[in-house]
Amino acid sequence: EDQVTQSPEALRLQEGESSSLNCSYTVSGLRGLFWYRQDPGKGPEFLFTLYSAGEEKEKERLKATLTKKESFLHITAPKPEDSATYLCAVPNQAGTALIFGKGTTLSVSS
Amino acid sequence: EPEVTQTPSHQVTQMGQEVILRCVPISNHLYFYWYRQILGQKVEFLVSFYNNEISEKSEIFDDQFSVERPDGSNFTLKIRSTKLEDSAMYFCASSALITDTQYFGPGTRLTVL
Numbered sequence: 001e002d003q004v005t006q007s008p009e010a011l012r013l014q015e016g017e018s019s020s021l022n023c024s025y026t027v028s029g030l031r032g033l034f035w036y037r038q039d040p041g042k043g044p045e046f047l048f049t050l051y052s053a054g055e056e057k058e059k060e061r062l063k064a065t066l067t068k069k070e071s072f073l074h075i076t077a078p079k080p081e082d083s084a085t086y087l088c089a090v091p092n093q094a095g096t097a098l099i100f101g102k103g104t105t106l107s108v109s110s
Numbered sequence: 111e112p113e114v115t116q117t118p119s120h121q122v123t124q125m126g127q128e129v130i131l132r133c134v135p136i137s138n139h140l141y142f143y144w145y146r147q148i149l150g151q152k153v154e155f156l157v158s159f160y161n162n163e164i165s166e167k168s169e170i171f172d173d174q175f176s177v178e179r180p181d182g183s184n185f186t187l188k189i190r191s192t193k194l195e196d197s198a199m200y201f202c203a204s205s206a207l208i209t210d211t212q213y214f215g216p217g218t219r220l221t222v223l
Contacts (some may be wrong), residue, residue: 100153
C-alpha cells in the first residue's frame with residue numbers, strides 16, 4: 001500500500017533557529033512529490049513539486065530536496081509567519097489522486 | 111493569479127439532508143478533485159474527474175456521494191443523505207494535467223447536526 005510518513009508531527013522553533021522536516025514515501029514509480037503549507041481552517045497552499053532524486057527547489061526561507069526514498073523541507077532562519085502545518089503528498093500509481101501525509105505542525109516563536 | 115474558489119465557506123445541515131458543495135476550478139484546468147479533512151486528521155482523497163467522467167474514487171466515496179460538472183465552470187459534490195461522520199472540511203482541487211500540481215480551494219466546512 002502506498003504510504004507517506006512525515007516527521008516530526010510537531011516542531012517548535014525559536015525565530016532564526018533552522019531545522020528540517022522529513023517526508024518518506026513507499027509509492028513505486030514516483031511521479032512527483034508535492035509540498036503544501038496549510039494554515040488553520042484553510043486549504044493546502046502549494047509550495048513545491050519535485051520530480052527526480054537530487055532535485056532541489058527554493059522559495060524564500062524554504063528549500064525542498066528529494067532522494068529516492070524521502071524528501072526534506074529545510075527551513076532557514078524561520079520567522080513567526082512560517083508557523084503552519086506543512087503537508088507532503090505523492091500521486092498514487094495511476095496518478096489520479098494525491099496521498100497525503102499527516103503533516104508537520106511548525107510553531108515559530110519570537 | 112488564477113485560483114480555485116468554493117462556496118459556501120460553511121454549511122450546517124441536519125442529518126439525513128442533502129447538501130451540494132460548489133467549486134469553480136482554475137479555468138484552463140482539465141482535472142478536478144474532491145478531498146476531505148476531518149478535524150485533526152490528514153487530507154483524504156474522495157474522487158477525481160476528467161472529461162465528464164469519474165477517473166477514480168476512494169472507498170469513502172460511496173453511493174451517497176456524487177459529482178457533476180453542470181456547466182463549463184462549476185464542479186459540484188453532492189452528499190445525498192448526510193451523516194454525522196460527514197462533518198469535515200471539503201476541498202476542491204484542479205490540475206492542468208493528470209500528474210501536474212493540484213491547486214486547492216479554501217474549503218467548505220460541513221457541519222452535520
